[in-house]
Amino acid sequence: MGCLEITEVSKTYGEKAALTDFSMTVTGGEIVGLIGKNGAGKTTLLNCISGNIHPIQGTVLYDGCNILKQGAVRGKFGISIEACFVDYLNTYENLALLMKAGGIHDKTYIQKAIPEVLQLVGLGDQIKKHVSSFSYGMKQRLGFAQALLSGTEMLILDEPFAGLDVEGRALVKDHIRRLAKENNIGVIFSDHNLDEVNELCHRVVCMKEGIKVYDGIPENETKYEVYVDELGEDLILKMRKFCGITMDLDRRVLYFPGKLELHEILKTAGAYSTILKIRSIENELEQILLN
Numbered sequence: 259m260g261c262l263e264i265t266e267v268s269k270t271y272g273e274k275a276a277l278t279d280f281s282m283t284v285t286g287g288e289i290v291g292l293i294g295k296n297g298a299g300k301t302t303l304l305n306c307i308s309g310n311i312h313p314i315q316g317t318v319l320y321d322g323c324n325i326l327k328q329g330a331v332r333g334k335f336g337i338s339i340e341a342c343f344v345d346y347l348n349t350y351e352n353l354a355l356l357m358k359a360g361g362i363h364d365k366t367y368i369q370k371a372i373p374e375v376l377q378l379v380g381l382g383d384q385i386k387k388h389v390s391s392f393s394y395g396m397k398q399r400l401g402f403a404q405a406l407l408s409g410t411e412m413l414i415l416d417e418p419f420a421g422l423d424v425e426g427r428a429l430v431k432d433h434i435r436r437l438a439k440e441n442n443i444g445v446i447f448s449d450h451n452l453d454e455v456n457e458l459c460h461r462v463v464c465m466k467e468g469i470k471v472y473d474g475i476p477e478n479e480t481k482y483e484v485y486v487d488e489l490g491e492d493l494i495l496k497m498r499k500f501c502g503i504t505m506d507l508d509r510r511v512l513y514f515p516g517k518l519e520l521h522e523i524l525k526t527a528g529a530y531s532t533i534l535k536i537r538s539i540e541n542e543l544e545q546i547l548l549n
């Protein structure tokens with residue numbers, strides 16, 4: 259099983275630190291979603307993993323091989339980051355060019371693989387069309403097709419769903435799932451759509467200002483936030499008796515998992531404080547991102 263190991267990777271642009279001491283792993287068959295606000299460093303990280311940019315420190319290893327020093331390793335990666343195509347070439351020519359640039363020269367294989375992959379991404383009838391006539395969503399599909407053509411072990415995708423219609427999203431998601439499950443391909447992709455990430459990923463990594471702030475499996479169960487007017491010592495002591503409750507003392511908020519008895523908590527909290535608001539959170543990812 260292939261394993262991607264990113265260890266203490268840092269990258270700066272001039273004075274700006276885009277990535278700081280970033281470490282994570284992705285193993286074959288695993289789908290990892292990368293989330294974070296605009297400018298958090300997601301694309302920079304994916305570019306470091308792909309070997310497109312050199313980090314100022316740290317290592318990116320795939321099955322123990324340094325991707326910057328042993329370039330052949332990158333041939334196992336399917337990469338779609340700000341996919342660029344030559345406008346005056348048609349779809350087939352663009353993909354063939356990129357395959358050759360990636361070290362695939364077997365003409366028979368190229369002639370067979372391209373129509374197959376275009377069919378998979380719903381562009382089967384666009385093989386002779388010039389990319390200049392493509393919409394943004396079609397270019398995104400083509401970017402995914404290009405990644406599929408070379409990604410035999412690992413897919414590295416920057417916002418693969420951006421600009422895709424409902425059908426396109428479903429199609430790309432299905433492929434990602436199938437490739438991970440059946441072909442044991444590891445997938446790391448960035449996305450701003452938390453529902454999508456929640457639905458598709460085995461693991462989620464959240465970045466903030468170039469630093470990893472979360473790496474785990476978010477719980478899908480409903481959680482509650484209870485806002486109170488005062489979070490005094492008595493209430494804090496009572497709440498600590500309930501397993502799983504956390505508190506934000508400054509904001510005067512109690513957080514607790516839905517599996518706890520809501521009415522019991524409210525009764526206890528209400529005895530010591532006035533409850534101002536109760537909010538249910540169905541998607542923990544949103545909380546991770548906002549906090």
Ligand SMILES: Nc1ncnc2c1ncn2[C@@H]1O[C@H](COP(=O)(O)OP(=O)(O)OP(=O)(O)O)[C@@H](O)[C@H]1O
Nearest residue numbers: 271274275276294295296297298299300301302303
């Ligand atoms: N080529 C560059 N030159 C200078 N600064 C850059 C360059 N590329 C990225 N940055 C800066 O590095 C930081 C991280 O950018 P990056 O594109 O990796 O973030 P991101 O999480 O992918 O953002 P988004 O969600 O908006 O795509 C940002 O502050 C950005 O302005």
